[in-house]
Amino acid sequence: MTQLWDxxxxxxxxxxxxxxxxxPIRVAALPExxxxxxQQHIGEPATTLVKVxxxxxKGEKIADVTNGLGVPVHSPTSGIIESIAQLxxxxxxxxxxxxxxxxPDGEDQWVELQPVADYRSLERNQVLDMIRDAGIAGLxxxxxxxxxKLRPPRDRMVATLILNGxxxxxxxxxxxxxxxERAEEVLAGFxxxxxxxxxxxCVIGIEDNKPEAIGALRAATEGTQIELAVVPxxxxxxxxxxxxxxxxxxxxxxxxxxxxxxxxxxxxxxxVAISQLIFEGKPLISRTITITGEAVREPGNxxxxxxxxxxxxxxxxxxxxxxxxxxxxxxPMMGYTLxxxxxxxxxxxxxxxxxxxxxxxxxxxxxxxxxxxxxxEACPMELLPQQLFWxxxxxxxxxxxxxxxxxxxxxxxxxxxxxxxxxxxxxYRYAKGEIRVQRAEQLKADRARERFEARQERLEREQQEKExxxxxxxxxxxxxxxxxxxxxxxxxxxxxxxxERSAKSALVQQAxxxxxxxxxAAATAKEPAAAPHTTPKxxxxxxxxxxxxxxxxTQAQAKLETMQGMLEDAKAQQADNVDKLERAVAKNHDRVNxxxxxxxxxxxxxxxxxxxxxxx
Amino acid sequence: xxxxxxxxPHARRARSTSQVMLWVILAALPxxxxxxxxxxxxxxxxxxxxxxxxxxxEAAILKLRNKPIAFFLKDNTAAVTGLLLGLSLPQFAxxxxxxxxxxxxxxxxxxLFGGLGSNPFNPAMVGYxxxxxxxxxxxxxxxxxxxxxxxxxxxxxxxxxxxxxxxxTVVDGWTMATPLDEYKHKIGSLTxxxxxxxxxxxxxxxxxxxxxxxxxxxxxxxxxxxxxxTWHIPxxxxxxxxxxxxxxxxxxxxxxxxxxxxxAGGTMLGAFFIxxxxxxxxxxxxxxxxYGAGIGVLIYLIRTWGSYPDAVAFSVLLMNFxxxxxxxxxxxxxxxxxxxxxxVPGRTQG
Numbered sequence: 001m002t003q004l005w006d007x008x009x010x011x012x013x014x015x016x017x018x019x020x021x022x023x024p025i026r027v028a029a030l031p032e033x034x035x036x037x038x039q040q041h042i043g044e045p046a047t048t049l050v051k052v053x054x055x056x057x058k059g060e061k062i063a064d065v066t067n068g069l070g071v072p073v074h075s076p077t078s079g080i081i082e083s084i085a086q087l088x089x090x091x092x093x094x095x096x097x098x099x100x101x102x103x104p105d106g107e108d109q110w111v112e113l114q115p116v117a118d119y120r121s122l123e124r125n126q127v128l129d130m131i132r133d134a135g136i137a138g139l140x141x142x143x144x145x146x147x148x149k150l151r152p153p154r155d156r157m158v159a160t161l162i163l164n165g166x167x168x169x170x171x172x173x174x175x176x177x178x179x180x181e182r183a184e185e186v187l188a189g190f191x192x193x194x195x196x197x198x199x200x201x202c203v204i205g206i207e208d209n210k211p212e213a214i215g216a217l218r219a220a221t222e223g224t225q226i227e228l229a230v231v232p233x234x235x236x237x238x239x240x241x242x243x244x245x246x247x248x249x250x251x252x253x254x255x256x257x258x259x260x261x262x263x264x265x266x267x268x269x270x271x272v273a274i275s276q277l278i279f280e281g282k283p284l285i286s287r288t289i290t291i292t293g294e295a296v297r298e299p300g301n302x303x304x305x306x307x308x309x310x311x312x313x314x315x316x317x318x319x320x321x322x323x324x325x326x327x328x329x330x331x332p333m334m335g336y337t338l339x340x341x342x343x344x345x346x347x348x349x350x351x352x353x354x355x356x357x358x359x360x361x362x363x364x365x366x367x368x369x370x371x372x373x374x375x376x377e378a379c380p381m382e383l384l385p386q387q388l389f390w391x392x393x394x395x396x397x398x399x400x401x402x403x404x405x406x407x408x409x410x411x412x413x414x415x416x417x418x419x420x421x422x423x424x425x426x427x428y429r430y431a432k433g434e435i436r437v438q439r440a441e442q443l444k445a446d447r448a449r450e451r452f453e454a455r456q457e458r459l460e461r462e463q464q465e466k467e468x469x470x471x472x473x474x475x476x477x478x479x480x481x482x483x484x485x486x487x488x489x490x491x492x493x494x495x496x497x498x499x500e501r502s503a504k505s506a507l508v509q510q511a512x513x514x515x516x517x518x519x520x521a522a523a524t525a526k527e528p529a530a531a532p533h534t535t536p537k538x539x540x541x542x543x544x545x546x547x548x549x550x551x552x553x554t555q556a557q558a559k560l561e562t563m564q565g566m567l568e569d570a571k572a573q574q575a576d577n578v579d580k581l582e583r584a585v586a587k588n589h590d591r592v593n594x595x596x597x598x599x600x601x602x603x604x605x606x607x608x609x610x611x612x613x614x615x616x
Numbered sequence: 617x618x619x620x621x622x623x624x625p626h627a628r629r630a631r632s633t634s635q636v637m638l639w640v641i642l643a644a645l646p647x648x649x650x651x652x653x654x655x656x657x658x659x660x661x662x663x664x665x666x667x668x669x670x671x672x673x674e675a676a677i678l679k680l681r682n683k684p685i686a687f688f689l690k691d692n693t694a695a696v697t698g699l700l701l702g703l704s705l706p707q708f709a710x711x712x713x714x715x716x717x718x719x720x721x722x723x724x725x726x727x728l729f730g731g732l733g734s735n736p737f738n739p740a741m742v743g744y745x746x747x748x749x750x751x752x753x754x755x756x757x758x759x760x761x762x763x764x765x766x767x768x769x770x771x772x773x774x775x776x777x778x779x780x781x782x783x784x785t786v787v788d789g790w791t792m793a794t795p796l797d798e799y800k801h802k803i804g805s806l807t808x809x810x811x812x813x814x815x816x817x818x819x820x821x822x823x824x825x826x827x828x829x830x831x832x833x834x835x836x837x838x839x840x841x842x843x844x845x846t847w848h849i850p851x852x853x854x855x856x857x858x859x860x861x862x863x864x865x866x867x868x869x870x871x872x873x874x875x876x877x878x879x880a881g882g883t884m885l886g887a888f889f890i891x892x893x894x895x896x897x898x899x900x901x902x903x904x905x906x907y908g909a910g911i912g913v914l915i916y917l918i919r920t921w922g923s924y925p926d927a928v929a930f931s932v933l934l935m936n937f938x939x940x941x942x943x944x945x946x947x948x949x950x951x952x953x954x955x956x957x958x959x960v961p962g963r964t965q966g
Contacts, residue, residue, distance in 0.1 A: 007951075008951075011629070013627050013629070014627070170627060241951060241952070245951070251951055251952045252951075252952050253952050253953075254950065254951075254952035254953050255952075256952070324619065325619070325620050326619055326620040326622060326626065327619045328626055330624075332624075332625060332626040332627040333624060333625040333626070333627060334624050334625070335624055335626065336623075336624060337619060337620065337621050337622050337626075338619060339619060339621065353626075355626070360622075360626045360627065362620065362622070363622070363628060364632065365687070367632075367633055367691060367732070368731060368732040368733035368734070369733045370633055370636075370693070370732060370733050370894050370895050371733065371894045371895050371897070371899060372633075372636065372844075372894040373846065373894060373899055374843075376899065376900065376948075377843070377846070380951070381950055381951040381952075382948045382949065382950050382951050383948075383950055384899060384900060384947055384948065386899065387899065387943070387947070402957055403947060403957065404950040404953065404957065407950050407951065407952060407953075410624075412624050412625030413625075415624075415625050415628070416625050416627060416628055416629055417629055417631075418628075419631055419632050419633045419635070419636050420632075420633050420733075421628070421632065423623055425623065425624060425625065426623040429623075
């Protein structure tokens, strides 16, 4: 007997599973059209490999992902590509997305299939590549590419490989019926995964409300080392984190993945898909889906081609159109409502509930939270849902995050038990969305600030360099002047030999000159108009206009700075006028240089003039 | 075809707030029955009167606040507040005393703070504390004496007259202080045996009170069984009171014994019906344990060394003050985390 642990919280909603287990899995009839979304799971959308009008065979790759995370899309049957257009896809927002529409030709003609005789003779990487090439993504919920999941990061050893057959959501029986009818295939696929990962322990977790499936699996696992762990029925024991806790007693670290604690969880449907790939060579082109709810007369499970419109399946289950009130994709706890039946079955679609008004009634109006704490009792993640609700409602996101808002798995147990009918999960989704938006904006603002600061720094640096250059020039000029002065002094010193007489005559000369200057000054005072005639020999017209040149230089520099700033911004935004701006900057650079040169020359000239003017 | 658009989960378990409150009312009925049996019609009349005043004042203030009256009255929370006050007020409390208590509970303690779910203090206990401080004589001398009731119980009409006329002299022969009060004031000069020879103690712990407390205990256990309340607050409440009583009052000639603390006064009503008011109590399991234990300890302190006899109301209100603080420091450890994140964001708490 496998040791089991319990997880805290959890609820026991009405199961509603018997409706869809009365009939065996039916193969859905070929619809008139198949709609294949290019993005069916987490990751990048695939790129089309076909064009409108092409004829494709069943199992032919029609779209692939070459860059980033993702898996290819295959044609579910043979037919003609009718269009590649934006069509409604299954999504909580009711959005449209790029889809390939295929019109089946009814021949259902396969491409050549290449099953593997003995996968053990292959390299592990070859098998992983095959899994990717077959378009296999997790068939449980998020649809993570299976090959990537099967390559645990950082070479972490997977000690425990878990096959998740808990299927705890009410109504859904796709995994249950698959285990009942295809236990061998489930096991075969599981063994391939076990061969890839070489875990120490292989365990299938299954809730005790599926006795037939348990029986089938027990027979299939007979004589193998695979454990069959029957776990108590409690929602959400099929949640990955909860099942890991039940089966191993360990917790996945917050923000981490199961591989961090040496565990991996795979879905029943994924195992079947791998089995079909290895032993039959078939890519993932169909899946089992539960069609149930009180508005269909013949609920049950269908083997449906990917791309089959939900409307087609509902018709096969004998829908009463006037009875449907709510159409839920997924289970009643975590599923989302559909706006149209035109959406197709994708790789992650496990259930459609066509519910009547009495079956899933509209919730009563929201009342005030009385902090009764029933939500905290039900929370499987041991959060404080009511506190998170208060903070989310009051937009105190920091506090909500502090109370581990992002650990919420949105299982809906809190909303389910809330006596005040508060849509708690909706508040958490809102808060998470707001926090993500704020983070993105913060990142953007940070980048802008960094850019701005870098620019400021650059401008400052340039200013400093300019200042430095100016100082150097001033220093050089001062040195030159000092040298000249020294030379002059030297010359003066050499002239010490001048005799007294000549000195006297010089004194007389000087006195005469002074007298002359005096009279001249008196004359100038009398007739100011005659002033120009007293100016030194060097004419003023030859004196360069320093002020104008300086102004010119400053202007040129300012313009250059503006242009450089514009260029920076353009570069950051990757605008298309970068070249033009670069040329402009270069031009302005020349202008600045020219202006600088002109100014320097002017200064030198001025300096020369001043020197000549200065009486020694 | 237009389909209903709804956020998950689509399934719900329908036990509304009004149903929860209805269960609380039902669970309190054994206690009310015991009170009526041992103390006469007083509490029953009080309960009816208090519920009527509670609904009327709730309706009036909802109208003032422009809120849908029927929608909020239907949640039964006002009725529960009225019921709890009716159960805890003295049997012969004059009608205006109980009326003031209910009105201040509903209007001041509940609606002025924003209505259901927003009140930081237990409304019933705010009302109780207010009239206790304002009208100490009416609140402490109007308790019925079970001993006299057995000899010749006042009829329904007499009781109604006593409550309606507010002539306290009329009921002088029937009224008295509670056994706890009696014990506290007499034990200073008398021995335990002398004190308990007073007729109000009867043969057991405290005549009548022990049965009333047992009935509330039964109703409380029912609430736990129905998962309407969790065990944390009542258990830590009683444990806090019990441990204090054993630690300090092991000598019955000095302090009231454990049995009296547990089975006299409003202990069980307080532990299962009043302290567990979810709106004003702590939220996490650990927080509830601290909150309940705090009330139990405070009850012992107030009963033993305080000057007011009604410890439950003050203890609950004092711990209501501490709830935000307790809540900050007692969040549970979330799945996948090493430690609980205590305190407020922005501060490193290890």
